[in-house]
Amino acid sequence: MLRRFIPLMIGISLISTSCADLKKTSNSKLNRIKERGYLKCGISGKIPGFSFRATSNEIYQGLDVDICKAIAAGILGDKTKLQFRELTAAERFTALQTGEVDILSRNTTFNLSRDSARGNNVTFAPVIFYDEQGIMVKKSKNITQLNQLSGASICVGSGTTSEQNINDIFQEKQITYKPIKYQDLNQVTAGYLQDRCDVMTSDKSQLWAIRSNFKNPSQHLILNQIISKEPLAPATSARDSDLSDATRWIIYSLFAAEEYGITKANVRNEVEKAKRNQNLFKMRRFLGIEGGLGNKIGIPNDFVLKVISATGNYGEIYRKNLGPESNVNIPRGLNNSFKKGGLLISPPFN
Secondary structure (H helix, E strand, O other): OHHHHHHHHHHHHHHHHHHHHHHHHHOOHHHHHHHHOOEEEEEOOEEOOOEEOOOOOOOOEOHHHHHHHHHHHHHHOOOOOEEEEEOOOOOHHHHHHOOOOOEEOOOOEOOHHHHOOOOOOEEEOOOOEEEEEEEEEEHHHOOOOHHHOOOEEEEEEOOOHHHHHHHHHHHHOOOOEEEEEEOOHHHHHHHHHOOOOOEEEEEHHHHHHHHHOOOOHHHEEEOOOOOEEEEEOOEEEOOOHHHHHHHHHHHHHHHHHHHHOOOOOOHHHHHHHHHHOOOOHHHHHHOOOOOOHHHHOOOOOOHHHHHHHHHOOHHHHHHHHOOOOOOOOOOOHHHOEHHHOOOEOOOOOO
């Protein structure tokens, strides 16, 4: 009698497991975003070139903002299906873990402590900007080297990697200093401009962006010394693996599109060309004509078309926000495609 029940018991067990998996999948963050109809994106809102508004009435602009738009377009098919939330450095990870935002696109450094389950328990997407920490000083101070900062006061963001890094390097070099800590980058900048500190420190990209808005940018020097590596990447909660997968491959599609020469202007023509030519296997998979790659990560198969139509490829996003078409104009350097000597590379879309 027992043998008769074994297959039935196994069948019941498999059905229960499948139902549990289905329930888990249907309740995933990615599906909740689809049901809600918009993406909640955490940004700084204070950094020209990355996320900012020139006036309170203007829409947000910047690299981090366009990454949010690309993700909304890839998941929901519409780059405007977005709700932005400005977050300080201290607020950002709590907002992500509590669900106040779905994703952080907020000049966040990818490091071990934040990535680990015992740290902030987030999953980082591909690095979208390879940065370095630097120091800015008024030229009138006649400071050009780090070792001239003995006893100096330094404005820095509280709870940031900049705070830890500056402490590490000053202790290593046995240089005394006084940290002046602020919660917000605007407060750090105001403290610096109001001479509450001798110098300010942050990611060099932020220093370039901040300096571009000064009344006399040429009167402020960004020292050549590199304090630390600062690879900046969007992040999702480690609990949301489905959303992490979608985010990862949407960002990779921006890198790959630039590599293939696919732009906002020509992406639809490239799709039509691939539809007509059965032998363009790689392009047919990449552009969602065959292979079902989008469905494998829970988003439409033609997500690349929707993403590139919405924002252009990574090079176009960079050029508009941080390159020659912007007021910041940071040389691409490491943030170039690997084909041009940079570090941006996408795994194969297979």
